[in-house]
Amino acid sequence: MTLDELNQLLQPLFPGLMGVRLTEATPERIVATMQVRADLCTTGRNLHGGAYMAFADTLGAVGTVLNLPPGARTTTIESKTNFLGAAPAGTLVSGESLPLHRGKTTMVWQTRISNEAGKLIAVVMQTQMVLPA
Amino acid sequence: MTLDELNQLLQPLFPGLMGVRLTEATPERIVATMQVRADLCTTGRNLHGGAYMAFADTLGAVGTVLNLPPGARTTTIESKTNFLGAAPAGTLVSGESLPLHRGKTTMVWQTRISNEAGKLIAVVMQTQMVLPA
Amino acid sequence: MTLDELNQLLQPLFPGLMGVRLTEATPERIVATMQVRADLCTTGRNLHGGAYMAFADTLGAVGTVLNLPPGARTTTIESKTNFLGAAPAGTLVSGESLPLHRGKTTMVWQTRISNEAGKLIAVVMQTQMVLPA
Amino acid sequence: MTLDELNQLLQPLFPGLMGVRLTEATPERIVATMQVRADLCTTGRNLHGGAYMAFADTLGAVGTVLNLPPGARTTTIESKTNFLGAAPAGTLVSGESLPLHRGKTTMVWQTRISNEAGKLIAVVMQTQMVLPA
Numbered sequence: 001m002t003l004d005e006l007n008q009l010l011q012p013l014f015p016g017l018m019g020v021r022l023t024e025a026t027p028e029r030i031v032a033t034m035q036v037r038a039d040l041c042t043t044g045r046n047l048h049g050g051a052y053m054a055f056a057d058t059l060g061a062v063g064t065v066l067n068l069p070p071g072a073r074t075t076t077i078e079s080k081t082n083f084l085g086a087a088p089a090g091t092l093v094s095g096e097s098l099p100l101h102r103g104k105t106t107m108v109w110q111t112r113i114s115n116e117a118g119k120l121i122a123v124v125m126q127t128q129m130v131l132p133a
Numbered sequence: 134m135t136l137d138e139l140n141q142l143l144q145p146l147f148p149g150l151m152g153v154r155l156t157e158a159t160p161e162r163i164v165a166t167m168q169v170r171a172d173l174c175t176t177g178r179n180l181h182g183g184a185y186m187a188f189a190d191t192l193g194a195v196g197t198v199l200n201l202p203p204g205a206r207t208t209t210i211e212s213k214t215n216f217l218g219a220a221p222a223g224t225l226v227s228g229e230s231l232p233l234h235r236g237k238t239t240m241v242w243q244t245r246i247s248n249e250a251g252k253l254i255a256v257v258m259q260t261q262m263v264l265p266a
Numbered sequence: 267m268t269l270d271e272l273n274q275l276l277q278p279l280f281p282g283l284m285g286v287r288l289t290e291a292t293p294e295r296i297v298a299t300m301q302v303r304a305d306l307c308t309t310g311r312n313l314h315g316g317a318y319m320a321f322a323d324t325l326g327a328v329g330t331v332l333n334l335p336p337g338a339r340t341t342t343i344e345s346k347t348n349f350l351g352a353a354p355a356g357t358l359v360s361g362e363s364l365p366l367h368r369g370k371t372t373m374v375w376q377t378r379i380s381n382e383a384g385k386l387i388a389v390v391m392q393t394q395m396v397l398p399a
Numbered sequence: 400m401t402l403d404e405l406n407q408l409l410q411p412l413f414p415g416l417m418g419v420r421l422t423e424a425t426p427e428r429i430v431a432t433m434q435v436r437a438d439l440c441t442t443g444r445n446l447h448g449g450a451y452m453a454f455a456d457t458l459g460a461v462g463t464v465l466n467l468p469p470g471a472r473t474t475t476i477e478s479k480t481n482f483l484g485a486a487p488a489g490t491l492v493s494g495e496s497l498p499l500h501r502g503k504t505t506m507v508w509q510t511r512i513s514n515e516a517g518k519l520i521a522v523v524m525q526t527q528m529v530l531p532a
Contacts, residue, residue: 014172039149048148051147058181076216081186081213256376278437280449304412315475316452319452341485
């Protein structure tokens with residue numbers, strides 16, 4: 001799948017609702033950006049914790065999909081986030097997801113989210129189950 | 134704050150975008166529901182993992198707010214989810230968040246999410262920092 | 267396996283080194299105690315965070331073993347702990363582990379650890395992979 | 400504190416019981432090794448999951464201590480481990496812990512554990528609370 005096709009696929013889904021935009025997607029690395037719209041925020045006009053997690057979950061899942069054998073599917077079985085900083089409304093966040101483990105039954109991806117100033121604002125670790133064809 | 138005021142407050146924010154609806158909110162227990170709209174799903178027409186996490190994060194944060202001393206604020210510092218089952222598009226999920234720890238500097242909340250059939254589909258543990266006034 | 271056989275099996279292993287003592291072990295519930303010896307502590311004469319986690323990991327793994335099909339094995343793939351209170355040297359901690367999910371490929375167990383005063387001092391969630399025979 | 404003094408301090412405590420040996424300890428990086436003794440193993444003669452976690456917890460806590468203001472103390476408030484591979488009895492594991500966040504109220508450390516072959520076998524993220532003097 002090309003980057004355009006992936007972004008197209010996500011458009012009607014939750015990542016589309018949030019405005020996640022993949023800018024690089026290979027089996028070794030996923031990169032994306034997201035505009036911190038007011039309707040992605042919590043009180044205080046900062047990105048909602050849930051939006052960080054949904055953004056990262058998307059990247060790790062896409063990364064897994066690009067490593068699946070033909071016909072297989074994947075589902076997130078667990079995800080853990082440490083929040084390290086804020087992202088104010090009107091700015092852009094970016095995320096980079098890298099594989100820590102790509103096995104036959106599970107894959108583990110780590111996503112680092114940075115704010116517009118380049119500061120690391122969250123680290124997410126997630127495990128994807130590989131569901132055979 | 135009344136339940137209506139809380140729902141009003143969340144309306145223009147990320148929980149509002151997702152359609153989170155608080156149905157009980159006391160310092161001891163937060164309950165909410167969310168319709169599994171197509172635009173909250175991942176491929177395969179099931180609720181996106183990120184939507185589970187954002188839903189739960191909202192409940193734990195609201196629970197913390199209801200326990201804050203005057204003038205204090207809160208932010209999620211970490212959150213961990215185990216995914217145990219699916220929620221298909223068109224159904225309703227519900228969540229119940231209970232405090233495990235309510236201290237002066239941190240609070241820990243556990244949220245259990247169930248699908249329409251009453252099956253437990255996720256458990257979320259999150260830590261909220263209490264930021265003094 | 268009987269309770270005595272399980273305790274016997276753990277004796278030469280890490281749980282034996284720590285003094286973990288199973289007092290109930292069924293496929294639905296595992297209960298154990300551990301004496302807070304000085305050599306299980308961190309500075310300040312309180313139980314070391316690692317000892318909480320190793321104690322809980324043992325319970326969740328034993329619980330999984332009691333649910334495995336013949337010939338299958340298990341390994342912990344992830345574990346998350348929230349620490350809620352302290353356990354001073356010379357006291358006894360107890361743990362109860364309950365299954366949240368018992369599937370064909372993974373099981374998820376939650377362990378609650380209490381100190382001698384009956385206060386909840388940690389909650390641990392762990393995922394066990396089921397490795398087929 | 401020098402490396403020798405730190406190792407001396409840990410000797411009568413849980414890290415001493417396990418044989419954790421710090422080989423580098425600065426405010427920016429903690430490195431340590433541990434021999435996979437038979438009594439640190441689980442069934443199957445591989446390092447017990449709890450021993451991975453206790454090893455990492457030690458490194459992250461030491462790292463935090465080296466960054467504390469005078470008189471302050473620290474305690475682990477949460478820890479999450481992803482297990483990626485095995486460490487057989489008789490081999491050596493090594494761990495490196497790096498700070499992701501060093502704030503006034505919390506610090507977040509990530510520890511990577513490798514087996515003797517140099518393969519990454521676990522990643523641990525932990526949050527330390529800073530308790531003022």
